[in-house]
Amino acid sequence: MVGSKALVLLYVIAATYFESPGERSPWVILYVLAYLFFNLLVLVLPYDRIRQGVLLLLCAGLAVCSAYAYPFFLLLLPFNAIELTSFSESRRRLVLPAVLLPVLFIRGDLLVQYTFVALFGFFHFAFVRYWQEKAEGHAVRIEELRSERERLAKGLADNREYLRVSEYMSKLEERNRLSQAIHDGIGHSMTGALIQLEAAKRLLVSDPETAGRLLQNAIDISKEGIEEIRVTLKNTKPPAEQLGLVRLKAAAEAFGARTGLQVTLVHEGEMEIISPRQWKVIHENVLEALTNCGKYAQASAVHVEVRVLNRFIQAVVADNGQGAAKWAKGLGLIGMEERAAALNGTVVCDGTRGFRVTTLLPRSVPEEQPE
Numbered sequence: 001m002v003g004s005k006a007l008v009l010l011y012v013i014a015a016t017y018f019e020s021p022g023e024r025s026p027w028v029i030l031y032v033l034a035y036l037f038f039n040l041l042v043l044v045l046p047y048d049r050i051r052q053g054v055l056l057l058l059c060a061g062l063a064v065c066s067a068y069a070y071p072f073f074l075l076l077l078p079f080n081a082i083e084l085t086s087f088s089e090s091r092r093r094l095v096l097p098a099v100l101l102p103v104l105f106i107r108g109d110l111l112v113q114y115t116f117v118a119l120f121g122f123f124h125f126a127f128v129r130y131w132q133e134k135a136e137g138h139a140v141r142i143e144e145l146r147s148e149r150e151r152l153a154k155g156l157a158d159n160r161e162y163l164r165v166s167e168y169m170s171k172l173e174e175r176n177r178l179s180q181a182i183h184d185g186i187g188h189s190m191t192g193a194l195i196q197l198e199a200a201k202r203l204l205v206s207d208p209e210t211a212g213r214l215l216q217n218a219i220d221i222s223k224e225g226i227e228e229i230r231v232t233l234k235n236t237k238p239p240a241e242q243l244g245l246v247r248l249k250a251a252a253e254a255f256g257a258r259t260g261l262q263v264t265l266v267h268e269g270e271m272e273i274i275s276p277r278q279w280k281v282i283h284e285n286v287l288e289a290l291t292n293c294g295k296y297a298q299a300s301a302v303h304v305e306v307r308v309l310n311r312f313i314q315a316v317v318a319d320n321g322q323g324a325a326k327w328a329k330g331l332g333l334i335g336m337e338e339r340a341a342a343l344n345g346t347v348v349c350d351g352t353r354g355f356r357v358t359t360l361l362p363r364s365v366p367e368e369q370p371e
Contacts, residue, residue: 001082001083001125001128002039002043004124005079008075008079012073012075012076016070027069031069031070031073035073037212038054038057038058041054048087051087052087055080055083063102071110072110074102074110074114075110075113075117077099078117082099082125086282088147095122095125095126099118117246145301172191181232181246182232185225185232186225186228186232189221189224189228190221190222193217194218196218196221197214197215197218199211200212200214200215243279244271244279245267245271245306247279248279248282251283251290252265252290261294261300261302261370262300262302263301263303263304264301264303265304265305266305267305267307268306268307268308269307269308269309271306271308273363274313277312277343277363278343280362281359282306282361284335285316286341286359288314288332289317289335289336289357290317292333292355293317293319293321296331296355297354299319299321299322300320300321302318302320303316304317305318308363311363312345312361312362312363313360313362314358314359316356316357316358317356318355318357319354320354321355321357322354323352323354324351324355325351325354327349332346333349336359340359340360343362344361345360345362347359348360
């Protein structure tokens with residue numbers, strides 16, 4: 001609005017300059033300086049009530065000046081009238097009537113010029129107000145998003161802390177369970193066997209027959225203790241399929257967090273038939289395919305599948321990137337093929353829709369050759 005008023009004021013000053021000296025009012029310079037002073041005063045006043053009073057006085061002064069001194073000063077009236085009516089939402093509906101009201105009292109060539117300036121000022125005000133409201137709406141939305149982000153970040157931090165504490169408590173509970181099992185079962189058995197051995201040692205010379213029975217009892221108790229150790233460890237050790245899936249999922253999530261890609265992992269079929277050797281090949285090939293995806297695919301998401309089929313175990317890594325009709329085998333792909341071939345498997349690549357790397361392993365694992 002300040003820029004528009006400056007343009008119109010320059011036009012008024014130019015029109016005054018090109019008038020004949022006889023028609024030029026000697027008070028024009030004073031009017032221009034007074035107009036500049038009051039407009040600057042409106043910008044620095046702290047209270048809206050005082051600013052509105054100054055604007056009202058300025059509009060009245062422009063009307064009087066245009067009527068009795070210099071008519072072209074009326075062209076400055078629309079901008080101050082717009083400022084006066086824009087202090088509240090209820091008055092903004094009166095902007096157009098306020099700037100067009102003087103048209104009823106203007107005659108001659110000034111009517112066309114005033115109408116043009118008034119409409120220009122109104123549309124300029126409407127345009128600026130529209131984008132100002134959009135900017136305010138965006139600012140409010142940004143503030144809401146910032147608050148939501150802070151809330152989510154706080155929730156994520158709380159969840160991470162809860163997971164850390166839960167993991168720590170789970171470890172403590174598992175340690176407590178193991179120590180209790182060892183104390184109640186194996187500890188008692190070993191204590192009983194030790195007592196039998198001490199007694200047999202004392203009777204070994206004086207009563208060899210009794211000492212022999214005590215030794216046999218100690219041997220039986222020790223066998224029971226060893227069997228109990230084996231059963232406890234077997235019950236404690238997680239299944240291979242559970243351990244393999246957990247490791248693979250953790251590696252995929254870490255890759256997604258590191259690269260920003262959306263990584264999903266699904267599994268289907270009898271996971272328990274996958275041996276530790278097969279899990280090792282699947283894990284290393286999936287990680288190699290994910291690494292290549294992060295380097296070359298220019299993708300936003302990657303999908304990992306592990307399926308147990310009738311004759312094969314299938315591990316697939318597929319992304320939504322640019323793909324490639326032709327590619328050269330690098331050390332990574334060669335290593336994947338060698339690992340799969342060690343278990344009589346193969347690796348298949350397809351770059352028509354994104355890039356898809358499939359590792360196929362037979363369900364039966366060849367026996368490992370001794371070194």
